[in-house]
Amino acid sequence: xxxxxxxxxxxxxxxxxxxxxxxxxxxxxxxxxxxxxxxxxxxxxxxxxxxxxxxxxxxxxxxxxxxxxxxxxxxxxxxxxxxxxxxxxxxxxxxxxxxxxxxxxxxxxxxxxxxxxxxxxxxxxxxxxxxxxxxxxxxxxxxxxxxxxxxxxxxxxxxxxxxxxxxxxxxxxxxxxxxxxxxxxxxxxxxxxxxxxxxxxxxxxxxxxxxxxxxxxxxxxxxxxxxxxxxxxxxxxxxxxxxxxxxxxxxxxxxxxxxxxxxxxxxxxxxxxxxxxxxxxxxxxxxxxxxxxxxxxxxxxxxxxxxxxxxxxxxxxxxxxxxxxxxxxxxxxxxxxxxxxxxxxxxxxxxxxxxxxxxxxxxxxxxxxxxxxxxxxxxxxxxxxxxxxxxxxxxxxxxxxxxxxxxxxxxxxxxxxxxxxxxxxxxxxxx
Numbered sequence: 001x002x003x004x005x006x007x008x009x010x011x012x013x014x015x016x017x018x019x020x021x022x023x024x025x026x027x028x029x030x031x032x033x034x035x036x037x038x039x040x041x042x043x044x045x046x047x048x049x050x051x052x053x054x055x056x057x058x059x060x061x062x063x064x065x066x067x068x069x070x071x072x073x074x075x076x077x078x079x080x081x082x083x084x085x086x087x088x089x090x091x092x093x094x095x096x097x098x099x100x101x102x103x104x105x106x107x108x109x110x111x112x113x114x115x116x117x118x119x120x121x122x123x124x125x126x127x128x129x130x131x132x133x134x135x136x137x138x139x140x141x142x143x144x145x146x147x148x149x150x151x152x153x154x155x156x157x158x159x160x161x162x163x164x165x166x167x168x169x170x171x172x173x174x175x176x177x178x179x180x181x182x183x184x185x186x187x188x189x190x191x192x193x194x195x196x197x198x199x200x201x202x203x204x205x206x207x208x209x210x211x212x213x214x215x216x217x218x219x220x221x222x223x224x225x226x227x228x229x230x231x232x233x234x235x236x237x238x239x240x241x242x243x244x245x246x247x248x249x250x251x252x253x254x255x256x257x258x259x260x261x262x263x264x265x266x267x268x269x270x271x272x273x274x275x276x277x278x279x280x281x282x283x284x285x286x287x288x289x290x291x292x293x294x295x296x297x298x299x300x301x302x303x304x305x306x307x308x309x310x311x312x313x314x315x316x317x318x319x320x321x322x323x324x325x326x327x328x329x330x331x332x333x334x335x336x337x338x339x340x341x342x343x344x345x346x347x348x349x350x351x352x353x354x355x356x357x358x359x360x361x362x363x364x365x366x367x368x369x370x371x372x373x374x375x376x377x378x379x380x381x382x383x384x385x386x387x388x389x390x391x392x393x394x395x396x397x398x399x400x401x402x403x404x405x406x407x408x409x410x411x412x413x414x415x416x417x418x419x420x421x422x423x424x425x426x427x428x429x430x431x
Contacts, residue, residue, distance in 0.1 A: 001414065002035040004095035006110065008102040010040040010059065015283075017335055018126045021223055022101045023054070028407045030056040037093045039086060041105050043067060049085040051092075060089045072105040073133060073160075076183055079107045086110050095119055096418055103190070104129050111190045120421040122413065123194040125204050125218075127332055130187050131211050133180065134159055138259050138329050145329055145352075148211055153180040188212070195417045200333040201354040207330070219413065223333055224406025225342045226310070248276045248384040250348070251320040253313055253336050256282040256291050261326035261350065261371065263290075263297060268376035270299045276384055281316060283307040317343040321390055322383060325349040328370050334358055337365075338400040346393035348379055364396040 007022050022038060030036040037058040042050075044063040052059050062085035067075060075082070090113065098114045100123045114121055128148070129135035133156060137146055141162035149156050157176040191197065197218045199205040209215040252265055262280065269278045278301060284291035295304065308316060313336075317323070323340040325331070330353030337347045337358050349355040350370035359365040366383075368375050383390055 001097065001418065002093060002095045003029060003037070003414065004089070004093050004098045005036070005038045006098055006100045006103070006106070007038060007040045008104040008106055009043075010038060010061070013042060017333070018102050020335075021126070023057075024224075024226060024403060025407060025410065026057045027055050028403060029411070032407075032411075035093075037089070037095070039089050041067075041082060047081045049088060058093065060085075060092075062086065062089075067105055075105050076103070076108050076186060078109060083107055083109050083113070087113060090114070090117065090119075097122065097414055099124070099414075100194070102126055102129065103187075104135065108186045108190045111193050115193045118421070120195045120417045121193055122196045122198065122417060123191060124198045124200070125208060125332070126200070128207065128330070130191060131184065131208070132156075133183065136259060136329050143258055148207075149180075149184075153177045153184075156180050195420065196413055198413070201357050203330070203354040203357050204332050221406065221409055221413070222401045223335065223338070224401050224403035225335075225338050226403045227314075227342050246319075249279060249320040250276070250322045250324050250380065250383070251279040251281065251316055252324050252326070253281040253308060253316060254325070255286060256280075256284055256294065257287045258290055259327065259329040261328040262294055264328070264371055264373055264376060265324050265326040266294060266297045266302060267373045268380055269302065270297070271373075271377045272301075272380055272384060274301070276301055276380075278302045279305055279316060279320060281305040281308040281313070313339065314343065317345050320345065322365075322393075323347050325355055326368075326370070326376065327352060327355060329353070331355050341397050341400050342402075344394060344397050346390065346397060348376075348383070360396065362393075364393055364398065366393070 005022050005026055007018065010019050011023060026036045026038055037060065039060045039062065042061040042063040043066045045065055047064045049060060049062045062082055064079060064081035096119070098119055098121045100111065100121060111121065127135045128137050132148055137148060138144070139146055139159050141158055146155060154177065157180060160176045160180065191213065197213070198221050199208065199218050200221065200223050202220055205215065205218045205220050208218060252262055254260055256262060266278065269276070280294070280302065284306065305316065317340060323336060323345050325334055325337050325347060327350050332354050334355055337349060337355065340347050341364065347359050347365035349359045349365060349367060351367040352370045356367060359367055361367040366379050368379050
């Protein structure tokens, strides 16, 4: 089968959950003998299209000037150079199926081009961008979590003004509303062309269903975890290396930005008695101002590890008692929570979004009210004081879906879609 992945941005320029997921499934499918390609928009001056090989995967990077936030938003309505580049890639790749990972900064007309060629499409809902232009359901004007468009996109209009640096003009919020309504019509039309829509969690499926997407068109398929072969990593959940002399250690590994709630975790940790350690792994260059504020808040015992490679993540998981995910926004999956479970490590997480779905409270982890410093302090203190609770939570951890299992289920979906479109059996359906 020839599969083309369509994603808004990609490695090495951008490293994030969607990009890493796209890379892992593309390489896995290529390793199994299929022809796999990736098309994405690169941020660069001028106009162009370049192809490279990435471990057996053909990667096309198109560019048409470096997009500002405003241009990225407006690109949804059309971007002729990118559209021409994509047509060229379709001619070269001749895909049997296109899997859309993300469309931010790309014109919705790309999906129309796929449809006109009668190529079936699959879409994965990695975040809330198809309905929320901000993608994360976090407002630009006061950094609070919202549930989505309300009052005819009035709150979205205010959010758009703040993102454009005109937050003080919030009484003019009705101005962008027609454009936001137009955006929604375009993207709903684009989604209607998909033969199958995938959500990584039940929470994401339910949220989109609440906002008008037919629930019976959405299939829940959790992301698969690529386990590390780091020596000492727990092979069986519920077992743990003997660390009688080690201090109580909790780790945060992920993005360093406000909505991730790392400041809440640090404030809670600061109230613990001496003898505990909080390890923080994350790229401080993404939001330097926020990273500096974390250093300012930190007390002795808080250790900043910097950005971690995949291997270093697993090395870290081998050395900690629990992983904290203190998010203030609606996570759609949380890769690190599932990696922690794969390593046999319990998770302390905000009772919010997909985290409340991933963590079974008091079974394989603990759920805490988001943003509540006192509640987080109490939970950390409990784990520090009571090794029996940690042992019980470790014993409750179950192995999450692995990447190979995810790829098999994804391949089954591809086969169903291609067979449905062609009316005949495709070789992938027999693999």
